[in-house]
Amino acid sequence: MSAASAPITTRRAIGIVAGGGAIVGELIAALSAAGQPHAVAAIKGEADAILPHLQGDHIQSFDWGEIGRILSFFKKHQCEDLVLLGRVSKRPDFRSILGDPGTLVRIPKIVAAMRGGDDSLLKRVIDLLEAEGFRVVGIQDVAPDFLLNECHHGNMKITPSIRADIAKGKAVLADLGRHDIGQALVIHDGRIWAVEGAEGTDAMIARIRALRAEQRITKRPVTGILIKAAKIGQDRRVDLPAIGPETIRMMAEAGLAGLVVQSGAVLVAERAETLRRVSQCGLFLLSEGDFHHD
Amino acid sequence: MSAASAPITTRRAIGIVAGGGAIVGELIAALSAAGQPHAVAAIKGEADAILPHLQGDHIQSFDWGEIGRILSFFKKHQCEDLVLLGRVSKRPDFRSILGDPGTLVRIPKIVAAMRGGDDSLLKRVIDLLEAEGFRVVGIQDVAPDFLLNECHHGNMKITPSIRADIAKGKAVLADLGRHDIGQALVIHDGRIWAVEGAEGTDAMIARIRALRAEQRITKRPVTGILIKAAKIGQDRRVDLPAIGPETIRMMAEAGLAGLVVQSGAVLVAERAETLRRVSQCGLFLLSEGDFHHD
Numbered sequence: 001m002s003a004a005s006a007p008i009t010t011r012r013a014i015g016i017v018a019g020g021g022a023i024v025g026e027l028i029a030a031l032s033a034a035g036q037p038h039a040v041a042a043i044k045g046e047a048d049a050i051l052p053h054l055q056g057d058h059i060q061s062f063d064w065g066e067i068g069r070i071l072s073f074f075k076k077h078q079c080e081d082l083v084l085l086g087r088v089s090k091r092p093d094f095r096s097i098l099g100d101p102g103t104l105v106r107i108p109k110i111v112a113a114m115r116g117g118d119d120s121l122l123k124r125v126i127d128l129l130e131a132e133g134f135r136v137v138g139i140q141d142v143a144p145d146f147l148l149n150e151c152h153h154g155n156m157k158i159t160p161s162i163r164a165d166i167a168k169g170k171a172v173l174a175d176l177g178r179h180d181i182g183q184a185l186v187i188h189d190g191r192i193w194a195v196e197g198a199e200g201t202d203a204m205i206a207r208i209r210a211l212r213a214e215q216r217i218t219k220r221p222v223t224g225i226l227i228k229a230a231k232i233g234q235d236r237r238v239d240l241p242a243i244g245p246e247t248i249r250m251m252a253e254a255g256l257a258g259l260v261v262q263s264g265a266v267l268v269a270e271r272a273e274t275l276r277r278v279s280q281c282g283l284f285l286l287s288e289g290d291f292h293h294d
Numbered sequence: 295m296s297a298a299s300a301p302i303t304t305r306r307a308i309g310i311v312a313g314g315g316a317i318v319g320e321l322i323a324a325l326s327a328a329g330q331p332h333a334v335a336a337i338k339g340e341a342d343a344i345l346p347h348l349q350g351d352h353i354q355s356f357d358w359g360e361i362g363r364i365l366s367f368f369k370k371h372q373c374e375d376l377v378l379l380g381r382v383s384k385r386p387d388f389r390s391i392l393g394d395p396g397t398l399v400r401i402p403k404i405v406a407a408m409r410g411g412d413d414s415l416l417k418r419v420i421d422l423l424e425a426e427g428f429r430v431v432g433i434q435d436v437a438p439d440f441l442l443n444e445c446h447h448g449n450m451k452i453t454p455s456i457r458a459d460i461a462k463g464k465a466v467l468a469d470l471g472r473h474d475i476g477q478a479l480v481i482h483d484g485r486i487w488a489v490e491g492a493e494g495t496d497a498m499i500a501r502i503r504a505l506r507a508e509q510r511i512t513k514r515p516v517t518g519i520l521i522k523a524a525k526i527g528q529d530r531r532v533d534l535p536a537i538g539p540e541t542i543r544m545m546a547e548a549g550l551a552g553l554v555v556q557s558g559a560v561l562v563a564e565r566a567e568t569l570r571r572v573s574q575c576g577l578f579l580l581s582e583g584d585f586h587h588d
Binding site for chain 1: 466473476479480484488491493494504505511
């Protein structure tokens with residue numbers, strides 16, 4: 001994992017608010033390997049899987065509602081920069097907000113945040129943290145190797161037909177982005193097979209597999225390109241699209257040919273394993289610019 | 295079923311190439327009730343469900359590949375206008391194209407048609423039929439009551455927030471339509487929950503139910519508007535979007551609030567039952583214009 005050698009921007013402790021997913025553990029491993037002090041507030045019910053592997057008083061688990069205790073924890077560890085990382089599968093429910101004095105005084109702000117849409121929720125959480133004197137940064141600011149820059153992996157040839165699909169897919173994502181949707185789609189021969197909505201990329205890939213099984217798609221595998229970008233106007237500190245080995249495994253199962261991601265805007269978990277699978281499955285992975293989002 | 299009283303445009307026999315779905319049986323019932331002569335070529339594996347209910351030498355089932363026999367059948371029944379109606383779940387495979395002499399002479403045209411995308415396939419089938427001296431018309435030309443015109447069913451109030459979602463949804467569909475995708479989407483509070491791809495409207499609605507079950511959507515039911523239109527540039531003779539009682543049942547199960555369709559461009563199967571369910575489930579159904587497609 002080359003992220004261990006990533007340039008770390010600060011020698012002050014970095015605070016991590018940890019949701020679910022392997023990438024949280026990877027960041028912690030990378031920071032530890034680089035000797036970068038850090039403190040981790042692991043959200044119960046989200047980051048549980050990483051806790052058994054981590055020890056020490058710089059790692060602690062919290063309920064969603066314990067805002068006061070979380071902020072005190074980061075202050076005790078002298079964190080100034082915070083990274084919000086990992087999947088949050090559920091919004092906090094109001095019951096979990098009771099009982100923490102530090103939360104109670106912030107309830108008006110929290111209620112206002114929870115009333116908004118998803119993007120506004122994150123924006124308001126950031127505002128709340130910054131009003132407390134923290135600076136919210138992205139994982140790319142503390143471990144830039146987690147982002148994919150321009151690259152081309154795998155042996156599959158990028159034919160003119162694939163190149164045309166990529167151009168059309170980028171144009172569609174740009175149009176969708178104007179409406180705050182569409183981080184990803186699947187295209188083949190100019191036809192859009194799927195557009196990502198609230199279900200996420202994995203579920204969209206699973207849909208392609210189902211369409212093939214039902215013979216709603218009769219093109220032979222390996223066809224179909226997955227194109228993935230950051231949303232226009234998205235706050236890249238807290239909401240970068242991500243891929244990992246599971247993405248590649250599911251793509252291969254769905255009979256897709258390759259993956260095009262926006263360079264510098266997509267996180268890759270378990271980079272070495274992800275790239276190994278791209279080659280092993282005979283797919284391609286392009287990371288490039290020329291997205292209208294750039 | 296009021297379609298029985300629909301104006302029928304011709305006293306010559308109408309030929310029907312029948313795929314799957316209840317609407318085929320309904321059209322046949324409406325034509326029979328109106329004393330309109332007709333002949334039905336039921337495609338094996340697609341229209342099987344309607345065959346046991348129908349008798350007579352004006353109804354016959356054919357394999358996809360029996361183009362020559364299908365055309366002779368329509369000529370024998372003196373059909374000049376043909377309606378292509380019903381769901382086609384599978385493209386014909388090449389094996390089914392052997393054995394019919396009338397098909398063999400048309401193989402170059404058929405191969406060309408099958409090489410194209412879905413829209414081009416239909417267009418080329420129409421070209422092939424018209425080159426044989428038939429005129430391809432839409433169901434709306436022979437039974438206009440199958441289309442929904444401007445209407446508002448159900449008791450749910452159209453709030454300003456719902457009105458704003460409808461406006462945004464129409465704008466998104468217009469943008470998607472420029473790329474030949476997006477007949478339907480689901481929106482709530484300005485956020486697009488789902489965009490229809492190759493999976494069809496039913497599968498998209500099922501996705502909303504799954505998102506609620508997994509708490510990826512935590513808005514209480516009844517929220518979320520389904521908006522459905524014809525694709526821009528779509529040939530409305532052969533590819534109109536359709537709704538029916540099952541659409542409403544699935545929407546209710548998914549916790550959706552209502553359905554907005556493009557007036558004059560969406561087929562409704564079992565109209566009376568569909569509208570009854572809209573009221574029974576506490577939903578609304580709006581059929582209106584102001585789509586950018588108009």
